[in-house]
Amino acid sequence: SSSKIGPHLAHFWPEDGDEPIYSGSVSEQLHKVLTQINVDECAANGENAFFIADMAEVYRQHLRWMRELPRVVPFYAVKCNPDPYILRLLASLGTGFDCASNGEIQSVLQMGIHPDRIIYANPCKAASFVRNAAKQGVKLTTFDNLDELDKIKKFHPTAKLVIRILTDDSKSVCQLGLKFGAPMQVVPKLLQRARELNLDVVGVSFHVGSGCYDANSFRDAVQRARDAFDMASEAGYSLDFLDVGGGYAHENFELIAKVLRTALDDFFPDVDFAPGGRLCPDGLRIIGEPGRYYVQKAFVLAANIIARRDGTSDAETAQESNPLQISDAALTSSVTTDDKPQVMYYQNDGVYGAFNCILFDHQIVQPKVLTLQRQFAYRPDLPAPGVEHQKLQACSIWGPTCDSIDCVRPMTYLPNQLQVSDWLLYENMGAYTICAASGFNGLQTSQVRYTIGAQGHDADMVRTLLEC
Numbered sequence: 001s002s003s004k005i006g007p008h009l010a011h012f013w014p015e016d017g018d019e020p021i022y023s024g025s026v027s028e029q030l031h032k033v034l035t036q037i038n039v040d041e042c043a044a045n046g047e048n049a050f051f052i053a054d055m056a057e058v059y060r061q062h063l064r065w066m067r068e069l070p071r072v073v074p075f076y077a078v079k080c081n082p083d084p085y086i087l088r089l090l091a092s093l094g095t096g097f098d099c100a101s102n103g104e105i106q107s108v109l110q111m112g113i114h115p116d117r118i119i120y121a122n123p124c125k126a127a128s129f130v131r132n133a134a135k136q137g138v139k140l141t142t143f144d145n146l147d148e149l150d151k152i153k154k155f156h157p158t159a160k161l162v163i164r165i166l167t168d169d170s171k172s173v174c175q176l177g178l179k180f181g182a183p184m185q186v187v188p189k190l191l192q193r194a195r196e197l198n199l200d201v202v203g204v205s206f207h208v209g210s211g212c213y214d215a216n217s218f219r220d221a222v223q224r225a226r227d228a229f230d231m232a233s234e235a236g237y238s239l240d241f242l243d244v245g246g247g248y249a250h251e252n253f254e255l256i257a258k259v260l261r262t263a264l265d266d267f268f269p270d271v272d273f274a275p276g277g278r279l280c281p282d283g284l285r286i287i288g289e290p291g292r293y294y295v296q297k298a299f300v301l302a303a304n305i306i307a308r309r310d311g312t313s314d315a316e317t318a319q320e321s322n323p324l325q326i327s328d329a330a331l332t333s334s335v336t337t338d339d340k341p342q343v344m345y346y347q348n349d350g351v352y353g354a355f356n357c358i359l360f361d362h363q364i365v366q367p368k369v370l371t372l373q374r375q376f377a378y379r380p381d382l383p384a385p386g387v388e389h390q391k392l393q394a395c396s397i398w399g400p401t402c403d404s405i406d407c408v409r410p411m412t413y414l415p416n417q418l419q420v421s422d423w424l425l426y427e428n429m430g431a432y433t434i435c436a437a438s439g440f441n442g443l444q445t446s447q448v449r450y451t452i453g454a455q456g457h458d459a460d461m462v463r464t465l466l467e468c
């Protein structure tokens with residue numbers, strides 16, 4: 001059963017505008033959408049790849065955060081997935097927002113969010129963006145260099161400044177320290193300059209790198225933050241704000257949270273938090289900037305197999321009718337090398353679209369079988385490829401553009417019964433995917449369908465939160 005939420009949200013799915021959000025499990029939603037698509041008869045783009053976003057998953061991640069890190073207020077990193085429903089849900093849940101640009105700030109303000117719930121967490125900002133932040137009352141912002149201080153003095157002199165320090169990001173998939181963060185030896189000079197300019201430095205921030213796989217990076221970072229607090233005292237500042245950044249993942253969150261809690265106790269021992277978190281008696285406020293953590297698991301992407309090339313059978317056909325008498329060796333070598341699978345699938349989303357995460361976010365994606373010979377076959381409980389007792393064959397998977405960099409998977413194993421017009425499913429597609437997708441080759445970016453989740457308490461909560 002599905003039910004409608006808010007017709008005012010209909011524009012997010014224009015072709016089926018009167019029912020933009022459903023209730024039901026992801027599997028039910030996939031089944032439902034696929035039954036509406038007739039690949040043999042649909043209009044152009046009718047079989048486009050599409051996401052299903054499970055809003056209940058985002059809700060559960062929030063509860064998990066509050067359970068594990070009650071002292072740390074999450075400021076969701078909008079860049080990770082600026083989907084309007086996600087922002088709306090998180091706004092209702094009471095999170096803050098980490099914005100990287102004027103555009104992100106506008107999206108958040110347009111929801112009626114108070115500017116105090118925004119941190120403009122980009123240490124290198126355009127002057128016009130700084131002026132606009134000042135105009136709209138967004139005060140919290142990060143810096144990590146002298147020139148930024150001059151810019152802020154000129155355009156936003158009442159800003160509440162947070163010094164972003166460099167931490168060890170060598171145990172993270174995406175290393176942000178290559179670009180941002182003041183080395184510890186530079187921190188005193190930056191603070192001294194801020195003082196000379198009479199700027200209001202309120203705290204310290206760090207980011208251990210996105211996709212952090214060693215929780216100890218957080219301990220090391222909190223220790224450096226403590227040192228930066230002490231340096232600030234020497235420069236005449238009394239800091240009361242700590243931003244522990246992003247880097248959290250679904251799989252290791254409890255471990256990171258434990259290390260973080262212990263590190264906060266060890267390096268900020270004098271800080272006694274008020275009941276309910278948030279503020280300690282001497283005023284230390286702690287925020288985090290989780291992105292991936294909230295959304296990665298909440299989105300799946302279904303892609304249609306639009307074409308297929310079987311090197312073996314194509315070569316056999318070519319050999320049967322070979323009027324130019326090309327040698328057998330030449331024919332075979334054009335389709336076969338040891339590391340190149342014979343079967344190539346072409347699907348209708350690739351690295352210029354949602355799968356840009358392969359290039360930009362260092363992801364390795366693994367498809368599951370969504371339909372097999374046009375029959376729904378998705379089994380969320382099974383590991384990829386998600387089918388039992390099937391004969392698997394080596395294959396590669398490619399995107400729809402005419403560029404050969406558009407390779408989604410150079411080698412994997414899928415059932416040999418898979419046909420053109422069957423569907424593949426990719427789980428964990430919510431982080432750093434849609435936000436950086438392009439329209440290269442005149443292709444449309446994949447649209448999102450939403451569900452509030454399988455019927456039950458979580459879905460009811462999500463419905464209420466979205467409606468308020």
Ligand code: PLP
Nearest residue numbers: 077210211246247289290291292
């Ligand atoms: N904060 C800042 C300043 C970032 O640059 C990023 C990601 O690039 C994030 C937070 C979110 O990181 P993650 O998605 O790893 O939590």
